[in-house]
Amino acid sequence: MTALDTGRIEPRIVRVITALALAVSVLIMVALPAAYFVAARVAVTASLTARAESAAAIMTEFVTRNPDHWLFENARIRGRLAPFVDTADRESWRVVDLAGNATALLGTPARLPTLTVSVPIHDAGVVAGRVEVTRSMQEVVGWTSFLAVIGIALAGGSFILLRSVPLRLLAESMDRLARAEAMERERAAQLAQASKLAQLGELATGMAHELNQPLTAITLAAQNALKQVERGPVNQATLAARLDRIVQMARRASTVIDHMRIFGRMGGEANGPVSINAVVRGARDLLAFKLERHQVQVEDTLPPDLPMVLGQAIPLEQVVVNLIANACDAYGDVNEDGKPRLVTLAAAVAADRLALTVHDCAGGIPPAILPRIFDPFFTTKPVGKGTGLGLSISYGIVNDMGGTLSVQSEGGTTIFSVSLPLA
Ligand SMILES: Nc1ncnc2c1ncn2[C@@H]1O[C@H](COP(=O)(O)OP(=O)(O)O)[C@@H](O)[C@H]1O
């Protein structure tokens, strides 16, 4: 048997099981010697009483016959009572008168502790004296002690068994539960990653476009510099300006690529202080092309000095990307009436929480589907456009950070609110 690890079990449960095991063990410990002692005492009392009663009957007859002299008939009384005395054991017999004077003594003095039975002797229906039998209980007490030792051993064993077996079973099932939970978390993380990659895939076209711009600028600047070099004497200042532009554009391109790489990375980091401003900036960068394509403007009303929240930057960016992307999708691909399409981002701090809201006026969410939008795989978008995982995963991400994600949609406007604990 390996050592019992109760670390995972709630201390209260360990205490209750220990107390129950202890109670049952104490019962076992006490029950065995106690039951023996009571039974032995009853048996001894019965045997003594039966013999004392027989002796008393003889004495009654004896006294009736010699009412005045019986007190002095010591030898004869002893002779009469001798057959009743158990000589194998230490018991002492006394016949006493009403004043308590002993007229006859038989047997051997009983060793302590003793048990005494006393039966009346009658003379013409009136009590004239008593037959008293005292027997040593030493043997009974000895056996009781012996059984008490066995009881202690049994109780010790039963305590260990009664305590460790349930606790072990409990610890095992809690281990199983913890393993299942870990597996469940792993599955959820993989699903979140899959959904993020799907989103990234959707944004890749835009990213390619965004990369094209610095690459074109780099090509242009390099071509111009080349021409300049071919023309003859080089103007150091213009050449330096061209090269500087190349460096800047290359940096911009690598920033875009880095961002995509970091965003696509599998999560698993611990909670820490996160700037919501930076998260929103990152999400807007990733969505720049999609926003442009849908002709959606982002109105960012976030105060620049927002306090940090407690969470993880990349998963939060995933949440914000999904909320803004959903708003873009709700506005649709083509802007038929040419009216401005606005997504408003706002943030407010109340108590020890920060609430980020994403607000659009794209027509709202029909009440019939509102209760289902956080369900996994629920989507109203055509196959290939929506996975239906965005909101369900966002909900899980925010929840894991100790925050909440809620929605309000009425009168054609929708507001998603992400509430997070402050760092
Ligand atoms: N801002 C919004 N306006 C209207 N409907 C929305 C909005 N955000 C989400 N929805 C609805 O919720 C559904 C689920 O969204 P989501 O979980 O992100 O999955 P997906 O975007 O892949 O469909 C969407 O298909 C859409 O019907």
Ligand SMILES: [Mg+2]
């Ligand atoms: Mg979505």
